[in-house]
Amino acid sequence: MGGGVDKNINKGRGPYVFRLKGQNYHRIGTLLPQEGDKPRFQQLYIYDTENEIHNRLQVSRSGECSAPLDESIITGLVTMLNENNTLVQSFRMARDRFEGHEYHNLTLRLLGNREQYARQCNMPSASEIAALIVKDPAEGSNRRDIILEYKDMRPKRVSEVHPKFMAMQYPLLFPYGEDGFRPGIRYKENGARNGKKSITMLEYYAYRLQQRSDQSMLMLTCGNLSMQFLVDVYACIEQSRLDWIRRNQGALRTELFSGLRDAIVKGDTRTEQVGRRILLPASFRGSPRCKEQNYQDAMAICRWAGYHDLFVTFICNPKWPEIQCMLDEAGNQQKPAARPDIVVRVFMLKLKELMMDIKQRRHFGKTKANKYGKPHQITKNRLKCMYVFCL
Known part of the structure; x- marks a missing residue:
């Protein structure tokens, strides 16, 4: 992964949080490591496979994790992937070629354009998703294909719409190397x-x-x-x-926004600093125009209906019986922090019920207008949402 993982957030006593900083993207390297370097990632399936378990232990222990690792578990996982994972079998094909000293100008192409040949019921085979080629990979390759060079090449970025994008990053979540999303x-x-x-x-x-x-x-x-x-x-x-x-900047009619007014608001008063920009519409949540539009809507409501009468904050409790019931049905003794999908879904159901109590059942009287904020996460895995009502 190309994004930076913020590990300082988990130093407290709260639930585990995975926070990613910067732009997120996936990269893939070469088939063989550089001279003097140790194999990493997909290179472990190709280079020095006689000592593969030892190499994996060294790579796993090179990070901040100091927990002991069980070699028998790693051996069992490697055996399982060798027998079932189509990506691993593709890398093993390259290993067999290298063991036969057939590695000059050899590249491995992971095919990205498979929507016309993908089966609906059967799992793909190794020959369907990859090809070993001994020619210039730039000739006749699809723009979404992943090309793994022999060596002496920098890591390349993997397209987010490649069928194997997630299967390569999470082999234990996709043990058969299943296809993910593709256009x-x-x-x-x-x-x-x-x-x-x-x-x-x-x-x-x-x-x-x-x-x-x-x-x-x-x-x-x-x-x-x-x-x-x-x-x-x-x-x-x-x-x-x-x-x-x-x-689709043209379809969004961004020429109406990218004028002198926007340049002055952004502080670009020098003409040489004003260039072509990618403008985000108000429909994109979190964009500057979205925030400005929400602010203008709130001010318009206050101007029409007057100052608000109620300022309501709705907070989720992870010990709600509905959440515990779904966790018990899922099994595996999971905690609410490990299933944010259940927590958010129950939270939104109760939030809609609260809105019905205030707006339709009129527990506080007739409601003229309301404005709400986007639900967000706070400490102890609780969600809160703020509403403003004019009665």
């Missing part, structure tokens, strides 16, 4: 929405991150690794939205 996944028959024929990244992960009684919940039951995965998914969805805004 072009169709809705079911007669399932198109608003004229769209393909699902979005948000819809895909919203479907995958659901608790179902007849399906595995591996992505939600891995503790801190699941927390990292959820943050990674959210960052990918936000990046997908930003990419769409960047490509």
Whole structure:
């Protein structure tokens, strides 16, 4: 991962929090390490596999974690991945070539354009997702393909829409090397929405991150690794939205915003400092225009309805019986901090019920207007939301 992980936030006594700083992206290196360097990441599947367990122990102990590691567990995981994971089998193909000293100009291409050949029921095989080539990888390669050079190359960025984007980062969450999100996944028959024929990244992960009684919940039951995965998914969805805004600046009619007024407000009073910008619309949550629009809406309500009568703060309690009931149904003795999806869902249900009590059932009288803030996280894994009402 290219983003910086903030580890200072977990020095207190609160629940575990995974905080990512900076731009998030995934990178992949070369097939073999440089001379004198130790193998890392996918290189462990290719280079010096006779001492693979020892190399993995050294890599795991090189960080801040000082907990003892069980070699038998690592051996069992490696055996499981060798037998079932298609990505690992692709890397093993490269290892077999290198053992036969066939490594000159050899590259491994992980195919990114598989929507026309992907099966719906069967798991992909190693030959379907990767290809060993002995030519210039720039010729005839798709822009989303991942090209792993022999060596002497810098790490390359992996596209967020590559089918194996998450499977390479989290092999234990995707033990078979399953495909993740890719553009072009169709809705079911007669399932198109608003004229769209393909699902979005948000819809895909919203479907995958659901608790179902007849399906595995591996992505939600891995503790801190699941927390990292959820943050990674959210960052990918936000990046997908930003990419769409960047490509559709004309459709958003940004020429109406990028004038002299915006330049002066931003402090760019020198003409040589004013260049082409990517402007975020008010529909993008957290953008400057979104905040300004919310502020103007709040001031307009106060001007029309007068000063507010109630300032309500609604806080979530992780010991609510509804949350505990869902945790008991999920099993594995999970704590509320490990299942933010359950906490947020129960919180929003109770928040909507509170709004009905105030607005429709009129417990405090007739409501003329209301303005609310976005729910956010505070200490001890509690959520709060602030509402302002004019009665």
